[in-house]
Amino acid sequence: MSRTAQQIVSEARASVTEISVPDVAAGVAGAVIVDVREPAEFESGHLEGAINIPRGVLEFQVDAHPALGGATEPELAVRERPVVLYCRTGGRSALAARSLQDMGFKDVRSMAGGITAWQEAQLPVRLR
Template identity: 45%
Template sequence: MKTAHDLVTAAKSHIQEIPLDLAQSDILRADILIDVREKDEFLNGHIAGAVHIPRGLLEFKLSATPEFGTRDLNIVLYCKSGGRAALCALALQEMGYLKVSSIAGGIDAWVESGRAVVKPEIIAFE
């Protein structure tokens, strides 16, 4: 029986992972940067310009959104440490997307290296 670690390891052998030192330039060239973490994780801080689409909804959102129908979009994915993004990258490749990559080490590595994250302002109406 395979573990989650086994699935991630297998996925990483079939996808392109972006080394952290090249991540910023790849993000700038991307058509879309997708954060595949859960909503609370995204709200606690994300890479500027990222679109939030949780892992469980990714294939459905991309399939249902005409702007994402083009299979030659340059897509960069990330999660907390790289596992979920690797699984998502493999799934998108299987859907026919040609230019998919994930950031090695995820947002944890991004933050550890001193790179900035943004947090959305939550407005309370009282």
């Protein structure tokens, strides 16, 4: 049985922890903040301190895939460290959160509403 992209995202959202914008703004102790949007999206504005790992290469960045030069993202080297993921509206970050959970990360959260909700709350973004 085939599923639509929206159905897949809904399933991912049901299987991961979503965190609200105010909770992210208040801070998650020791968390790495990962923007899973594409580099051009990241450049247009991102959360302070966020690292950019596009959704399409996330798993390979974590596991040092040879196609990416065998480099591991150091911020994600410890799978017990809290991780907060976000994208534009929360779909890609939910998918990314599910993938990281499948890879053994213990404390992964997807920011509900993504950077769109962040900006609607009139919170600051950093431009590169």
